[in-house]
Amino acid sequence: xxxxxxxxxGGVVLALLIGTAAVFFASGxxxxxxxxxxxxxxxxELTQPAAPxxxxxxxxxxxxxxxxxxxxxxxxxxxxxxxxxxxxVGGILLALIVVGGLAYGIKRAxxxxxx
Amino acid sequence: xHIPDAFIPIxxxxxxxxxxxxxxxxxxxxxxxxxxxxxxxxxAVLAAGVFALQAFNIPVTMGTSGHLVGGALVxxxxxSPYAAIIVLTLVLIVQGVLFGDGGITTMGANIVNMGVIGxxxxxxxxxxxxxxxxxxxxxxxxxxxxxxxVPALVAAVELYVAxxxxxxxxxxxxxVYHALIGIIEGTITAVVLGLIAAARPDILDESVGxxxxxxxx
Numbered sequence: 001x002x003x004x005x006x007x008x009x010g011g012v013v014l015a016l017l018i019g020t021a022a023v024f025f026a027s028g029x030x031x032x033x034x035x036x037x038x039x040x041x042x043x044x045e046l047t048q049p050a051a052p053x054x055x056x057x058x059x060x061x062x063x064x065x066x067x068x069x070x071x072x073x074x075x076x077x078x079x080x081x082x083x084x085x086x087x088x089v090g091g092i093l094l095a096l097i098v099v100g101g102l103a104y105g106i107k108r109a110x111x112x113x114x115x
Numbered sequence: 116x117h118i119p120d121a122f123i124p125i126x127x128x129x130x131x132x133x134x135x136x137x138x139x140x141x142x143x144x145x146x147x148x149x150x151x152x153x154x155x156x157x158x159a160v161l162a163a164g165v166f167a168l169q170a171f172n173i174p175v176t177m178g179t180s181g182h183l184v185g186g187a188l189v190x191x192x193x194x195s196p197y198a199a200i201i202v203l204t205l206v207l208i209v210q211g212v213l214f215g216d217g218g219i220t221t222m223g224a225n226i227v228n229m230g231v232i233g234x235x236x237x238x239x240x241x242x243x244x245x246x247x248x249x250x251x252x253x254x255x256x257x258x259x260x261x262x263x264x265v266p267a268l269v270a271a272v273e274l275y276v277a278x279x280x281x282x283x284x285x286x287x288x289x290x291v292y293h294a295l296i297g298i299i300e301g302t303i304t305a306v307v308l309g310l311i312a313a314a315r316p317d318i319l320d321e322s323v324g325x326x327x328x329x330x331x332x
Contacts, residue, residue, distance in 0.1 A: 001315060002315060004156060007157075007160070007318065008159075011156075011163065012163050014164070015163040015164045015168075016163075018171060019166070019170055021171065022167065022170040022172075026173075026182075027172040027173055028172070029174055030179060030180070031116065031117075031179065031180055031181055031182070031292075032175075032267060032288075032293050033118065033267075033270065033289070035177070035179040036271070037122070037280070039284065040279070040280050044178065046177065046287070049177065049179075062277055062278050063119070063121040063122055063123050063128070064125060065120045065125055067120060069211070069212065069213060071213055072214065073215065074216070087214075088167070091166055091170075091213065092166050094213075095162045095163055095165070095205065095206050095209055096160070096162055096163040097159075098162075098209065099158060099162035099201065099202055099206075100155065100158070100159030100162070102146075102201070103146050103155050103159070106146045106147045107146070107150075107155070110148075
């Protein structure tokens with residue numbers, strides 16, 4: 001059995017390797033939800049790929065709220081591979097820190113006076 | 116199955132946010148009152164892993180790809196659907212705010228689908244399947260497959276109500292694609308649980324059904 005620290009470090013390293021591999025090897029095909037949306041707009045058949053330039057007609061969709069994320073699709077315009085890896089690494093570490101930090105904070109706050 | 120802002124009108128999106136907030140409050144209470152502090156590293160590592168794996172889209176034929184969602188994995192490993200709600204909520208916040216993956220107004224619906232429904236389906240399906248088969252891998256794979264498919268079907272209904280998808284074609288298409296994407300979900304969930312069971316069986320929740328000193332059944 002490995003130590004708790006080794007488990008934590010090993011798990012995070014594995015996550016970072018997977019995230020880095022995703023930058024280079026992840027599929028650019030639409031996901032199940034986007035594929036379904038393309039089908040409902042007549043841009044895709046269920047069993048066939050959509051045309052590479054197929055784009056959803058956003059104007060016909062019911063949601064009016066718009067928000068511009070700083071790094072849409074985990075990248076910035078004209079970014080190098082290194083930048084894209086840095087973005088995904090940043091996202092992974094942020095997920096680790098916010099989840100770990102929140103749970104730790106709740107535990108600390110919930111047990112005043114205990115070490 | 117991250118729903119973007121454009122897919123649901125704001126009024127309906129607010130309803131899903133309200134439902135999500137109720138479950139987020141319950142999940143925070145679970146962390147405070149019931150989560151063993153020893154499980155904290157596992158919770159945090161799984162959040163990192165889920166974020167990484169959600170970025171890794173794998174082709175599932177028919178011009179479509181999919182990735183792990185992770186609700187079943189987190190719920191099974193930590194022994195509670197509320198663990199999945201905590202992890203998926205925070206992962207979805209990071210994804211939505213920084214990376215435009217899933218909307219802001221629709222984040223509530225995404226939390227309900229992938230965190231709440233994915234977590235509850237994954238946890239209880241695992242308990243049921245493991246009770247029947249006593250096999251970690253088969254039960255985890257089956258539960259995770261369901262925890263991918265059921266939220267996708269719910270999303271199809273939500274998007275029908277929103278006026279974005281027609282009912283039957285939406286359910287058929289979401290169902291077909293996520294039955295395939297669910298194979299990814301099932302495989303990765305079983306593999307990751309097996310890895311954790313090999314490295315630190317004691318760190319998994321007792322409900323997973325692995326003796327803390329022993330080999331996974």
